[in-house]
Amino acid sequence: MIELNHVSKTFQVGKKKIEALKDVSLTIRKGEIFGVIGFSGAGKSTLIRCINLLERPTSGHVIVDDKDILKLSKRDLLKLRRKIGMIFQGYNLLETASVYENIAIPLKLEGVAKDEIERRTEKYLDIVGLTDRRDAYPSQLSGGQKQRVAIARALAHEPEVLLSDEATSALDPNTTESILELLLKINAELGITIFLITHELNVIQRVCDRVAVMEKGQIVEQGSVVDIFARPKEAMTQQFIRNESRLSIPESIRRDLLKSGRLVNLTFLGESAKDPFLATVAKKFDVLPSIIAGGIDQLKDQSIGNLLVHLKGDRSETEAAIQYLKQQEILVEEADY
Template sequence: MIKLQHVSKTFRVGKNRIEALKDVSLEVHKGEIFGVIGFSGAGKSTLIRCVNLLERPTSGQVVVDGENVLQLNKTRLRLLRRKIGMIFQGYNLLETANVYENVATPLKLEGVPKEEIKARTEKYLEIVGLSDRKNAFPSQLSGGQKQRVAIARALAHEPEVLLSDEATSALDPNTTDAILELLLKVNKELGITIFLITHELNVIQRICDRVAVMENGRVVEQGTVVDVFTQPQQPMTRRFISTESKFQIPETVKSDLLKSGRLVKLTFIGESSKDPVLATLAKQYDVLPSIIAGGIDQLKDQSVGRLLVHLKGDEAKVGTAIDFLHDQDVLVEEVKN
């Protein structure tokens, strides 16, 4: 659906050159929710704005639905942009227009017939849950309601792709959850592909199928959310996920535990989290497992459990027990001094 191939973008500020994007390649599949995460200045906003040419890449290719957007003339680019809706952190609503008019006005400017405008506006206000607020003005709405208007406005063009530029970063946690549920609904029920950028790990965990991690204008890691979340390869990814913070124990305690056994970090994905594997270690392998720390994270389609476990017993039996854990699809990482 969307292919970015070796995309770079350089800005000139006076005599200085700023490389916002450096040889970025990624692909967003039709019907999925793809997220890009990174800290401020990573290049996320520039990247997503290259998809509909709000920013034109310095080099590389941007292919949307089989068309290289960099080769389109103004007329064809305008038609392609109708397939691409976009929502922003700042809502971009008309303050002097009510909710209905904010959704309907862009359709009027496109020349959509009057009856079609009415039908679409009412349909998408219903989908976002604002039918009863259609006569309200933006100043009378909460932040979450304003974002729902912006989503309805984008959907009213009936796009195939929805771009989300930090759409939840100005919202409180409860409102963020409600907007994420709405985006899941839009993706599932309307079949719209969603390409979003964020600095919030919760957004990626909750709704994305795949993710790319950006740092200093580059994509440093990408893959399924489960793979990247459970087995991060790059320091930047580990900083976002912060798995280490869940297992912080005093060095003296860690030293004592390592003297009397082995310390392992266990990650349980999906079905593996339901099996009583630690009980099996005690019963079948004569190994005593003690849980030191742990927690559960909920991803879009499955849960991920993490435990820091002390394994005490005969060294050979502990080794066999760890082999058993591997066989049960549990990810095992041994903690050393």
């Protein structure tokens, strides 16, 4: 549905050239939720803005529904932008207009008929759960409610795609969760394709079908969320996952445990959890495994388990046990650092 082919974007700041995007290619499929994750400055905002040409690529192609949108006339580009809604971290609401008016005014400017404006505004206020706040002003709303208004405003144009630029970054964890649930509902019930950028791993985990990891203007890894989380290949991806979801223990306990064996971080998909791999390790090798810490991350359609395991035994037996674990459907990282 949306294809970026070899897209590059260079900003000229004085004499300096900043390469914000370097040869980025990706495909967003109809009906999916695609996320891009990266640290600040990776190029995510520039990338998302290239999809509706708020930013024009320096080179490459942006294809939407088989059309190269860089070649569209101004009029056709305006038409296309209506198919692509956008929400932002800062909501961008009109402070002097009510919730209802924030949704209705842009429709009026677009020339939508009065009764259609009423129908759509009421429909999307209901979908985002704000019917009872229709007369409130933005200053009377919480951050999560403001983002709901912004989502209703975007949906009221009945887009096929919703672009989300760090939409939950300013929200607390509970509010983030409720907005993510709303995005899942919009995707499932209205069939809207969602492309989002974020620096938060949990956003990707919770809602995305596929993910691309960005670093210094390039995509370093992309694939299904399950694959990337269970088997991250690139150092950057591993760093993201380790930063946020790896288990850690106090240094003194770690040092103690290492005196009598090895420590390993095991990551496995829901279905692999059914295999009694730790019992097998205890049986097969002269090793006593014990679980030091554990957790489960919920992905959109699956769960991923993390265990920090101590393998008690001598070097050769624990090494053989680690090699055995690596042959299973488990990501094994030695945590002896």
